[in-house]
Amino acid sequence: MKTGRALTGTERTIAWQAASLLLGYPDERLLAQRPLLRRAVAGLPGAVGGPLGRFLDHLDAAPPSELAADYVATFDHRKRCCLYLTYYAYGDTRERGRALLRFKTAYREAGLVLDDGELPDHLSVVLEFAATADPETGHRLLTGHRAGLELLRLALTEARSPWGAVLEAVSATLPPLSGDDRQAVHRLAAEGPPEEEVGVQTYGGPVMLPEPRVRTAAGTARGGEA
Secondary structure, eight states, X not given: OOOSSOOOHHHHHHHHHHHHHHTSOOOHHHHHTHHHHHHHXXXXXXXXXXXXXXXXXXXXXXOHHHHHHHHHHHHTSOGGGOOBHXXXXXXXXXXXXXXXXXXXXXXXXXXXXXXXXXXXXXXXXXXXXHHXXXXXXXXXXXXXXXXXXXHHHHHHXXXXXXXXXXXXXXXXXXXXXXXXHHHHHHHHHHXXXXXXXXXXXXXXXXOOOSSOOEEETTOOEEOOOO
């Protein structure tokens, strides 16, 4: 996807921070941030700000109970809509554990650690890291899982999920799919992720991430404000 012009660094980080929040569980705190998010995305190019604005319209229109139920049904009950990026490439294999370690190492090298209980490849967490801590490394992590992101976008679009608009905006902040990425998307769509159960926590239960948080090694929290 293309934005029509290159995003500035500031625009890209605003888009990533907004998308990070909008992919979190739609609780009262997220709903209270709608005016702030509206202001944040208003100045973004149409290919990025437009989809985010449409999703904010959905947050305004849908009852909170419906939003919460739809979130769980979408992301916790559909394998193709998994928000954990390494799942698409590695499934539940041993290689996925090594991939998770690469995410943790990237965060640690930036002076950050995750709050307890959060896997480092959750898309909300990766976007927050990219927006607030290390845009260059965050961009590398996202593009390294470009095929999985595209498969997630396609799955949400096919399901007519409102969260598809958020993935559309995220995709618009990244380079177009390469030939290798396109082949990976086709393979994943046809075959699915590798299967080798090894006890790695996956997308199983509800993901309650209204505000993905990372913190410095010294323990200072960094929350998600767009």
